[in-house]
Amino acid sequence: xxxxxxxxxxxxxxxxxxxxxxxxxxxxxxxxxxxxxxxxxxxxxxxxxxxxxxxxxxxxxxxxxxxxxxxxxxxxxxxxxxxxxxxxxxxxxxxxxxxxxxxxxxxxxxxxxxxxxxxxxxxxxxxxxxxxxxxxxxxxxxxxxxxxxxxxxxxxxxxxxxxxxxxxxxxxxxxxxxxxxxxxxxxxxxxxxxxxxxxxxxxxxxxxxxxxxxxxxxxxx
Amino acid sequence: xxxxxxxxxxxxxxxxxxxxxxxxxxxxxxxxxxxxxxxxxxxxxxxxxxxxxxxxxxxxxxxxxxxxxxxxxxxxxxxxxxxxxxxxxxxxxxxxxxxxxxxxxxxxxxxxxxxxxxxxxxxxxxxxxxxxxxxxxxxxxxxxxxxxxxxxxxxxxxxxxxxxxxxxxxxxxxxxxxxxxxxxxxxxxxxxxxxxxxxxxxxxxxxxxxxxxxxxxxxxxxxxxxxxxxxxxxxxxxxxxxxxxxxxxxxxxxxxxxxxxxxxxxxxxxxxxxxxxxxxxxxxxxxxxxxxxxxxxxxxxx
Numbered sequence: 001x002x003x004x005x006x007x008x009x010x011x012x013x014x015x016x017x018x019x020x021x022x023x024x025x026x027x028x029x030x031x032x033x034x035x036x037x038x039x040x041x042x043x044x045x046x047x048x049x050x051x052x053x054x055x056x057x058x059x060x061x062x063x064x065x066x067x068x069x070x071x072x073x074x075x076x077x078x079x080x081x082x083x084x085x086x087x088x089x090x091x092x093x094x095x096x097x098x099x100x101x102x103x104x105x106x107x108x109x110x111x112x113x114x115x116x117x118x119x120x121x122x123x124x125x126x127x128x129x130x131x132x133x134x135x136x137x138x139x140x141x142x143x144x145x146x147x148x149x150x151x152x153x154x155x156x157x158x159x160x161x162x163x164x165x166x167x168x169x170x171x172x173x174x175x176x177x178x179x180x181x182x183x184x185x186x187x188x189x190x191x192x193x194x195x196x197x198x199x200x201x202x203x204x205x206x207x208x209x210x211x212x213x214x215x216x217x218x219x220x221x
Numbered sequence: 222x223x224x225x226x227x228x229x230x231x232x233x234x235x236x237x238x239x240x241x242x243x244x245x246x247x248x249x250x251x252x253x254x255x256x257x258x259x260x261x262x263x264x265x266x267x268x269x270x271x272x273x274x275x276x277x278x279x280x281x282x283x284x285x286x287x288x289x290x291x292x293x294x295x296x297x298x299x300x301x302x303x304x305x306x307x308x309x310x311x312x313x314x315x316x317x318x319x320x321x322x323x324x325x326x327x328x329x330x331x332x333x334x335x336x337x338x339x340x341x342x343x344x345x346x347x348x349x350x351x352x353x354x355x356x357x358x359x360x361x362x363x364x365x366x367x368x369x370x371x372x373x374x375x376x377x378x379x380x381x382x383x384x385x386x387x388x389x390x391x392x393x394x395x396x397x398x399x400x401x402x403x404x405x406x407x408x409x410x411x412x413x414x415x416x417x418x419x420x421x422x423x424x425x426x427x428x429x430x431x432x433x434x435x436x437x438x439x440x441x442x443x444x445x446x447x448x449x450x451x452x453x454x455x456x457x458x459x460x461x462x463x464x465x466x467x468x469x470x471x472x473x474x475x476x477x478x479x480x481x482x483x484x485x486x487x488x489x490x491x492x493x494x495x496x497x498x499x500x501x502x503x504x505x506x507x508x509x510x511x512x513x514x515x516x517x518x519x520x521x522x523x
Contacts, residue, residue, distance in 0.1 A: 003389050010393040010520075017512060021505070093508040100512045103519055122523050 004045050005121050012038055012161065013103065013127045016134040019154065021096040023084045025146055029073045032150050032157075035131075036065025039157045042164045046120050053172040054164075060179055061160070069153060069186050076146060076190045080197040088141040095141060102133040117166065124165045131158030145196060149189045156182050224470060228303040233295075235478060236452035237261040237445065239485040246489025261448060268441035276434065278338050286333025287435060287442035290326040294446045294453070297322040300376055301453045304477035305465040307377030315375045316364055320357070323409075326446065327353060334431035345430030348500070352415065352427065355507035356408050363401040363514035364457075369521040370394060380460040397517035399461055404510035406454045408503075410447070413492040415503050455484045 015035045040061035043054045106129035135155025139148050241258035248255025299310045300319045334342040371382040408415040411428035459480040
């Protein structure tokens with residue numbers, strides 16, 4: 001039992017690393033979907049009883065993260081007509097090392113926490129934290145709007161992973177509301193990306209600051 | 222003791238054969254017949270019968286380079302365990318000696334290359350050292366992860382302990398270590414995708430360019446050293462997979478050699494199916510190995 005759990009946890013973390021070091025957006029979207037499915041499967045392999053609510057949420061998670069989001073994002077990718085992310089700040093090798101640093105930081109954070117319950121694997125919580133940090137890092141370091149949406153979804157994966165590790169049963173209503181929010185966010189962002197791309201011929205977010213109503217008057221000498 | 226000496230002689234005899242296996246695999250993929258399996262033996266014998274020509278601009282360093290490299294690598298092969306059994310030299314902390322012997326071999330190869338005063342060889346030495354900056358820590362950290370897992374600090378202790386074969390409990394760690402070690406194995410042996418052993422265009426070569434000016438006996442030393450280095454680094458990988466069988470030393474030896482041949486076939490397949498990385502991408506590739514080994518090490522701390 002434990003070996004599957006550990007393999008799953010390490011796969012979730014390795015997907016983070018690949019995501020940090022890959023420039024191909026299409027591959028990133030697919031990996032994000034895979035990570036979402038893996039994370040949604042967590043409740044079934046951890047040793048406590050599986051309630052009906054958990055099954056419902058897992059199935060919705062798999063459908064949303066495994067199929068709907070990749071489909072929406074791949075379509076946005078096709079509309080935006082881009083294939084590669086530009087080099088992030090510091091380059092890909094640097095972000096890869098940052099990903100490992102996140103794991104170290106998460107282990108430290110994990111050692112500072114006191115759990116009221118027995119966690120089934122001592123790797124699980126640090127990897128959930130690391131996934132969380134990776135999502136945030138992708139949002140701040142990448143420049144394409146589409147990759148930032150991917151970062152947002154990784155962040156969500158991390159939060160969901162953390163929840164499914166620590167709580168044997170999450171409140172159904174809260175989880176459904178969160179999923180609805182995420183769905184609407186991705187949906188709206190997909191439309192926004194499409195429109196930004198149509199208006200400005202690119203989706204570089206660092207160039208969006210050029211959107212100004214008025215141009216600062218030049219100082220005359 | 223006689224068994225250990227027999228193991229050592231086997232390493233010295235069998236290792237050039239693996240290069241023949243790689244070349245045969247690549248020839249199979251290319252649809253060629255390929256060179257004989259024992260081609261490297263013929264090459265070495267031919268080169269040993271030749272004399273060497275030394276340029277007037279070189280010093281003793283150039284002559285010492287291949288000799289020091291070969292002897293350092295042979296001493297390292299005295300440490301590496303063979304088929305789960307300890308070798309002639311084995312003591313606590315011999316991992317450090319092992320790494321520094323490989324480092325010494327690299328150092329003298331680079332010095333000899335710089336000694337020629339050729340700009341091409343200097344370029345090769347610079348690249349070799351640049352990539353070693355990434356490869357060596359990764360090798361250290363991945364072996365440190367295994368040492369931490371097994372609680373032993375000698376190579377024989379690490380590869381002889383039960384933890385290294387308990388895939389059920391430590392599967393993820395072992396997989397990460399194997400992945401990191403395989404990347405480093407390709408890089409250290411200057412195989413594709415880091416370096417192409419067959420290329421003869423100086424601008425893209427790394428290892429080959431450093432040995433351009435060596436000829437005759439010196440070049441035979443270099444080829445033989447490369448073959449033994451291939452064996453000892455490969456034995457780190459196969460040592461993780463190999464499990465001592467209950468049928469005695471003879472069967473173990475045969476299975477271990479077959480595993481090494483299998484590794485050579487895998488290298489041949491990798492070389493036939495992958496393209497060489499751009500030089501700028503090589504550090505990225507090595508940093509992947511570094512990250513994997515760091516993750517393995519972090520997991521081993523728990």
